[in-house]
Amino acid sequence: MRRNKPSRGATGQGEDQDAGPDFRALRRGATSPAGASYAPALTLLASLFFMWGFITVINNTLLPHLRSVFDLNYTQTTLIESVWFIAYFVASIPSAKLIERIGYQKSLVIGLLVMAAGALGMVLAASLPSYGVTLLMLFVIASGITLLQVAANPYVTVIGPPETGSSRLNLVQAFNSLGTTLAPIFAGYLILGRSVGGTTQDRVLTPAERLADAQSVILPYVLVAGVLVVLAVVIARFPLPAMGSATSRVAKEERKKHSLWNHRNLVFGVPAIFIYLIAEIGVANLFINFVSQRDIANITQAEASRYLALLWGGMMVGRFAGSLIMQKIAAERVLAFFSIGAFVVMLGATFLSGPAAMWSLILVGLFHSIMFPTIFSLGIKGLGPLTEEGSGLLIMAIAGGALVVVQGWLADKYGLQWSFLLTAACELYILFYAVWGSKVTNPIADTPADDDVFA
Numbered sequence: 367m368r369r370n371k372p373s374r375g376a377t378g379q380g381e382d383q384d385a386g387p388d389f390r391a392l393r394r395g396a397t398s399p400a401g402a403s404y405a406p407a408l409t410l411l412a413s414l415f416f417m418w419g420f421i422t423v424i425n426n427t428l429l430p431h432l433r434s435v436f437d438l439n440y441t442q443t444t445l446i447e448s449v450w451f452i453a454y455f456v457a458s459i460p461s462a463k464l465i466e467r468i469g470y471q472k473s474l475v476i477g478l479l480v481m482a483a484g485a486l487g488m489v490l491a492a493s494l495p496s497y498g499v500t501l502l503m504l505f506v507i508a509s510g511i512t513l514l515q516v517a518a519n520p521y522v523t524v525i526g527p528p529e530t531g532s533s534r535l536n537l538v539q540a541f542n543s544l545g546t547t548l549a550p551i552f553a554g555y556l557i558l559g560r561s562v563g564g565t566t567q568d569r570v571l572t573p574a575e576r577l578a579d580a581q582s583v584i585l586p587y588v589l590v591a592g593v594l595v596v597l598a599v600v601i602a603r604f605p606l607p608a609m610g611s612a613t614s615r616v617a618k619e620e621r622k623k624h625s626l627w628n629h630r631n632l633v634f635g636v637p638a639i640f641i642y643l644i645a646e647i648g649v650a651n652l653f654i655n656f657v658s659q660r661d662i663a664n665i666t667q668a669e670a671s672r673y674l675a676l677l678w679g680g681m682m683v684g685r686f687a688g689s690l691i692m693q694k695i696a697a698e699r700v701l702a703f704f705s706i707g708a709f710v711v712m713l714g715a716t717f718l719s720g721p722a723a724m725w726s727l728i729l730v731g732l733f734h735s736i737m738f739p740t741i742f743s744l745g746i747k748g749l750g751p752l753t754e755e756g757s758g759l760l761i762m763a764i765a766g767g768a769l770v771v772v773q774g775w776l777a778d779k780y781g782l783q784w785s786f787l788l789t790a791a792c793e794l795y796i797l798f799y800a801v802w803g804s805k806v807t808n809p810i811a812d813t814p815a816d817d818d819v820f821a
Contacts, residue, residue, distance in 0.1 A: 404525045407606050408534065412541040414474065414518055417597060418511045419545030421481065421590060423650065423678060424553045428583065431557055431667075433655070436497045440655075440782070444774030447651050449501045451643065451767030453508035454515075458762040461516040471606050473517045478598035480510030485591035492583045515764065519742065520757045525607050536689040539739040543682035547675050554671030556586045624752055624810060632756050634803030635745025638796060640766030642737050645708070645792035647767040648785070649730055653677060656782055657724045673724065677731035684735025701740050702800035708733035709793040716786045723783070730789075737796060750810030
């Protein structure tokens with residue numbers, strides 16, 4: 367089926383979304399302007415967002431587990447997550463090149479299979495057990511997720527009507543948050559709940575207990591690997607809509623006329639993603655260690671993992687709600703309000719004690735909810751035919767999560783609770799971006815052209 371290529375230049379939220387949110391797209395036959403249905407593809411892509419959110423947050427439960435198994439300090443513990451996010455920096459450009467060479471659908475399949483291989487590698491790491499092999503396998507899993515991120519985020523933006531691109535991205539990111547909500551419960555029962563370190567407090571494990579605890583991760587990762595392989599097979603056989611030249615790079619001569627650095631919203635959006643990831647990952651990774659302290663909630667790590675599910679659940683609720691709110695209120699205003707809320711509750715987590723500090727940290731999930739998809743959408747607004755390249759830079763900025771090791775160092779030197787002042791400082795940059803940095807400068811219009819966008 368042939369139709370005119372849709373404009374991708376202004377995918378921002380707020381005034382550009384008169385068509386309403388895409389919540390109905392997953393339960394009825396949503397169509398493109400020419401009548402081609404993209405709802406089945408959107409549903410399948412939502413499952414991808416769910417799976418990589420699920421696997422990423424298993425790490426948040428895995429970190430306190432590995433800390434007891436390998437007797438790590440906070441710096442060594444957060445280094446595990448840093449390696450995870452270094453993969454985003456290392457793998458983003460190769461992922462873009464691979465997509466350009468073999469296409470989006472095959473790249474999605476390869477990304478899932480790479481993740482499955484890394485999950486099976488975690489079985490080897492648990493059997494040894496080995497801290498080094500664990501780091502390597504987590505890097506492999508994260509590289510697969512990077513390939514999915516580079517392919518899926520812009521894909522979701524352009525497969526349907528351009529005026530609801532931001533709504534679609536917030537919607538599928540909400541399913542990502544559903545995965546992050548269920549993962550702590552899954553890992554809490556199958557990892558922490560089946561380990562000595564996860565069910566006791568302030569105890570040094572014997573060598574035999576360390577080995578048994580290390581092997582408790584085998585079953586969860588075998589199950590995850592199986593699901594990933596099945597999903598790869600489904601996507602390989604699914605007739606995904608092709609995006610055609612609507613997402614192709616600008617011709618070499620045409621590209622010379624434009625510069626990504628002329629767009630303020632992108633220039634300040636890249637560090638906004640980078641800094642936001644420091645905040646999100648720092649909170650998630652240290653949450654279980656923080657709330658299980660005697661002067662906070664005084665609970666076991668297994669019990670703390672259930673409260674972590676509330677933090678991610680807040681992100682899920684916030685993204686569903688945010689997709690609706692942004693139909694009436696400009697995205698940058700919503701982002702400013704949420705960043706102020708995040709700053710306030712992080713001060714609460716830093717200066718309060720007992721359950722009040724724990725609930726303050728849980729609430730930051732609600733305020734963090736819209737930040738990534740909203741910054742991403744605002745960052746590519748007005749880029750026109752340069753949207754693909756801008757998207758690549760924003761995805762590479764996810765590597766900011768690697769700097770969570772800085773918060774680990776702060777926790778070792780000054781105390782875990784004081785380290786959350788770093789998170790509070792990150793929220794202030796997001797406020798700056800919402801108020802000034804996200805303003806579009808030098809917008810570029812797309813050039814209309816006929817193309818086989820839908821297969």
